[in-house]
Amino acid sequence: MTAYILRRLIATIPVMIVVALFVFFLLHLTPGDPAAVIAGDDASPAEIEGIRRKLGLDRPVWEQFGVYIWNLLHGDLGTSIFSNLPVMTLVKQRLEPSLVLAVATLVVAVAFAIPMGVVAAWKADTTIDRVVMGFSVLGFAVPVFLVGYLLIYVFAIQLRWLPVQGYRPLSEGIVGTLRSIALPAFALGMAYMALIARITRASMLEVLSEDYIRTAHAKGVATRSVLLRHALKNAAVPIVTVIGIGLALLISGVVITETVFNIPGLGRLTVDAILKRDYPIIQGLIILFAGAKVLVNLLIDISYTFFDPRIRQ
Amino acid sequence: MTMATTVPAESTATSKAGQSDTILSVRDLRTQFFTRDGVVRAVDGISFDLNRGETLCIVGESGCGKSVTALSIMGLIPQRAGRIVGGTINFEGTELTTQTEAEMRKIRGNRISMIFQEPMTSLNPVLTVGAQIAESLSIHQGLDRRAARDRAIDMLALVRIADPKRRAGEYPHQLSGGMRQRVMIAIALACNPQVLVADEPTTALDVTIQAQILNLMLELKDRLGTAIILITHDLGVVAETAQRVIVMYAGRTVEEAPVEELLRNPKHPYTRGLIGSIPRRRTAAQRGRPRTRLQEITGLVPSLREEIPGCAFAPRCGFAVERCQLERPTLDIHGASHRAACWEVARVTAVPQ
Ligand SMILES: Nc1ncnc2c1ncn2[C@@H]1O[C@H](COP(=O)(O)OP(=O)(O)O)[C@@H](O)[C@H]1O
Ligand code: SF4
Numbered sequence: 076m077t078a079y080i081l082r083r084l085i086a087t088i089p090v091m092i093v094v095a096l097f098v099f100f101l102l103h104l105t106p107g108d109p110a111a112v113i114a115g116d117d118a119s120p121a122e123i124e125g126i127r128r129k130l131g132l133d134r135p136v137w138e139q140f141g142v143y144i145w146n147l148l149h150g151d152l153g154t155s156i157f158s159n160l161p162v163m164t165l166v167k168q169r170l171e172p173s174l175v176l177a178v179a180t181l182v183v184a185v186a187f188a189i190p191m192g193v194v195a196a197w198k199a200d201t202t203i204d205r206v207v208m209g210f211s212v213l214g215f216a217v218p219v220f221l222v223g224y225l226l227i228y229v230f231a232i233q234l235r236w237l238p239v240q241g242y243r244p245l246s247e248g249i250v251g252t253l254r255s256i257a258l259p260a261f262a263l264g265m266a267y268m269a270l271i272a273r274i275t276r277a278s279m280l281e282v283l284s285e286d287y288i289r290t291a292h293a294k295g296v297a298t299r300s301v302l303l304r305h306a307l308k309n310a311a312v313p314i315v316t317v318i319g320i321g322l323a324l325l326i327s328g329v330v331i332t333e334t335v336f337n338i339p340g341l342g343r344l345t346v347d348a349i350l351k352r353d354y355p356i357i358q359g360l361i362i363l364f365a366g367a368k369v370l371v372n373l374l375i376d377i378s379y380t381f382f383d384p385r386i387r388q
Numbered sequence: 389m390t391m392a393t394t395v396p397a398e399s400t401a402t403s404k405a406g407q408s409d410t411i412l413s414v415r416d417l418r419t420q421f422f423t424r425d426g427v428v429r430a431v432d433g434i435s436f437d438l439n440r441g442e443t444l445c446i447v448g449e450s451g452c453g454k455s456v457t458a459l460s461i462m463g464l465i466p467q468r469a470g471r472i473v474g475g476t477i478n479f480e481g482t483e484l485t486t487q488t489e490a491e492m493r494k495i496r497g498n499r500i501s502m503i504f505q506e507p508m509t510s511l512n513p514v515l516t517v518g519a520q521i522a523e524s525l526s527i528h529q530g531l532d533r534r535a536a537r538d539r540a541i542d543m544l545a546l547v548r549i550a551d552p553k554r555r556a557g558e559y560p561h562q563l564s565g566g567m568r569q570r571v572m573i574a575i576a577l578a579c580n581p582q583v584l585v586a587d588e589p590t591t592a593l594d595v596t597i598q599a600q601i602l603n604l605m606l607e608l609k610d611r612l613g614t615a616i617i618l619i620t621h622d623l624g625v626v627a628e629t630a631q632r633v634i635v636m637y638a639g640r641t642v643e644e645a646p647v648e649e650l651l652r653n654p655k656h657p658y659t660r661g662l663i664g665s666i667p668r669r670r671t672a673a674q675r676g677r678p679r680t681r682l683q684e685i686t687g688l689v690p691s692l693r694e695e696i697p698g699c700a701f702a703p704r705c706g707f708a709v710e711r712c713q714l715e716r717p718t719l720d721i722h723g724a725s726h727r728a729a730c731w732e733v734a735r736v737t738a739v740p741q
């Protein structure tokens with residue numbers, strides 16, 4: 076078990092090294108003078124020279140790389156060109172809304188999708204099943220922004236239950252935060268709900284035809300317990316895998332959702348940095364997002380051991 | 389022509405020792421599956437009685453409806469695929485075919501248990517074997533967690549698994565096939581059932597441990613007073629274990645008799661075929677190889693998708709006459725407790741085995 080986790084942990088190191096390399100050379104692989112690229116078309120030679128010195132581009136590449144890695148290992152992601160603030164500071168300012176949105180989206184998606192998938196599999200080929208699967212096709216096909224505007228129209232503008240947009244930080248009270256995040260989480264969660272419900276159904280259907288499910292029935296186990304205790308845990312590995320993939324994809328979804336609902340999170344930071352060509356921010360965010368994906372994958376791999384004893388060896 | 393008289397099935401149950409002797413009584417059971425290609429008549433009018441503490445063997449080639457008979461008794465026919473379309477299953481005065489699912493759940497694993505053919509896949513891979521035994525006990529006997537766990541360990545000891553305490557915490561993949569089948573036996577017997585249905589419990593096991601598992605089952609059965617329906621396609625097993633035997637063919641009973649009578653004096657051509665196909669004396673080359681399956685009767689098991697008007701065995705039968713194609717043979721009495729469904733018993737028995 077510990078050996079398994081250790082192996083997985085070690086396997087993440089090369090991935091992170093490749094990401095760091097890629098991010099570092101991102102700037103150097105762009106055609107032309109990186110300082111000129113960053114400075115933009117109408118910058119004077121003096122401005123370009125300033126940027127070059129600021130980013131250390133006048134020093135040898137290997138030295139730059141060494142410094143970059145050294146800083147990374149100390150949690151220094153560089154400094155924004157335009158605001159002159161450390162990238163880490165900017166990220167910290169924007170982290171909370173994005174994190175809350177991501178977690179809320181995941182909770183909403185999983186909480187609805189798994190019961191939906193389980194019931195659909197249990198009642199396969201009935202009306203309930205068809206309704207659930209119909210919804211899951213729809214949830215997948217309709218884009219996030221459309222669902223977002225629809226939810227805003229119904230729940231914020233017509234019913235006035237929830238705020239139209241914006242974000243309330245946790246420091247002002249969790250109820251406000253939850254109210255501000257509810258619609259974005261549902262808008263973004265819809266597609267994941269569809270995806271997870273679908274895979275839950277498929278995985279459950281497969282498990283329900285297994286011999287050990289028949290054994291459970293032969294023991295007189297109640298239906299509920301057959302589904303949850305005997306079947307779901309066996310069906311968990313593919314479901315958790317898809318949740319993990321969903322979580323990784325969530326990042327691009329967060330960008331769109333933050334725009335629709337005007338939430339000042341990492342998504343907005345990313346968009347702004349790209350528009351301004353603020354390379355250090357872009358580089359820092361790539362490292363962070365990649366790190367988050369690697370971490371999620373690691374957690375998913377470790378969670379397998381919880382669901383399936385055969386992986387523990 | 390035969391001298392037999394047709395006897396209504398009801399009378400055989402009470403013929404010997406009075407009603408209380410019979411614990412399970414199956415009458416004209418018919419179970420069908422509804423597939424895209426048509427109706428499969430998997431069980432097509434089976435009747436038999438099981439007495440208290442008795443070992444009844446059901447024998448026949450694969451595909452003749454043995455497992456479906458067992459699943460019908462358990463109420464475990466997959467609902468979407470098929471159902472019991474006729475007949476009755478009486479268990480200690482309770483009619484099982486009309487019980488609700490909730491009522492059946494109280495009987496299953498408690499008063500009637502089943503052991504399946506596939507020990508490798510019949511246990512849940514993500515639950516410890518201790519938990520899987522304990523589950524039956526907490527469902528049916530209301531034992532709390534600790535008591536159920538202790539009882540589960542006792543059951544593992546009862547089925548002679550060494551170091552039961554440690555094994556109880558292990559998962560099925562850590563156990564051999566033989567041990568898994570022991571666990572299945574422990575699960576089945578945990579609540580001390582009156583009836584145990586064992587569907588080819590040793591077929592999937594290594595030849596060397598088949599006898600061990602079989603003996604264990606029979607020993608526990610004697611100790612607990614459980615009646616067993618032992619399904620097998622191995623007449624060797626039948627000879628060693630059964631008190632009474634039912635020979636099934638194409639979803640029907642073709643012969644029924646006490647074991648010695650059946651083996652010494654088979655009256656149905658199909659039974660004779662089965663007995664003839666047991667390798668008697670194994671040659672040096674055959675020894676050490678697993679026993680051959682019962683496939684030496686020429687011809688194939690008929691498709692159960694078409695209604696068979698006459699005798700289902702007719703296409704493979706050397707005694708067949710025209711009547712066999714047209715009229716379904718009735719299960720008639722031919723001697724004490726011996727019944728056979730064949731129009732030509734007199735001619736068949738005139739030929740020495
Ligand atoms: N779920 C099912 N759907 C359709 N046909 C089935 C199903 N289960 C069993 N059958 C059919 O019922 C017949 C009897 O099968 P079975 O009872 O398993 O035979 P066996 O005597 O080998 O145990 C076979 O023809 C089989 O194809
Ligand atoms: S009834 Fe006819 S076909 Fe059937 S077993 Fe007897 S002799 Fe053979």
Ligand SMILES: [Mg+2]
Pocket residue numbers: 451454455456587588
């Ligand atoms: Mg079978």
